[in-house]
Amino acid sequence: MSGFRNKTRQAARRVTAGLPALAMTAALAFPLPALAYEVVEESEERVIYSVEGDFDHYFEMVEFAIETEGLVINNVGHIADMLDRTAGQESGEGIYLNGRSVDFCSATYSRATMEADPHNITFCPYVIAIYELSAEPGTIYMSYQRVPQIGDEASQESLGDVNELVDRIVTEALMF
Incomplete structure (x- = not known):
């Protein structure tokens, strides 16, 4: 940086x-004006939002929203670049104009989930994908996998808090 x-x-x-x-x-x-983003899908497994705009702008907004929560980004995955590099080997076409994932963790939220059930370690880090489809230039998608709310009551509650955290980060990023 x-x-x-x-x-x-x-x-x-x-x-x-x-x-x-x-x-x-x-x-x-x-x-x-009214917010321009929309919920594309909201299921038990994942949540997908879309907004019209510039990929780099919304990627930076996700980074900023994560940092505003006091969290640190562990890794940025350059998924679209990887697919582009291997397209010839896989006989594939360009799926994305842009596509990255950001993974991060929260010591506070993660500790709560793992104190409730040490096996909840499998849910850390949290990942948000930001991408723009080749077929839909100018439409930016943000998505994440929901953490399943499993285990006893304390585990379910702490995992639900993680889902709320990730959704808050995404929706804050979409507001700018």
């Missing part, structure tokens, strides 16, 4: 605490 970009994010984090009140004030003073 470039020094300028890193300094910009650090400055943004310092002012994050005041943003909710500022956003409410701005929303009251300057009414905003």
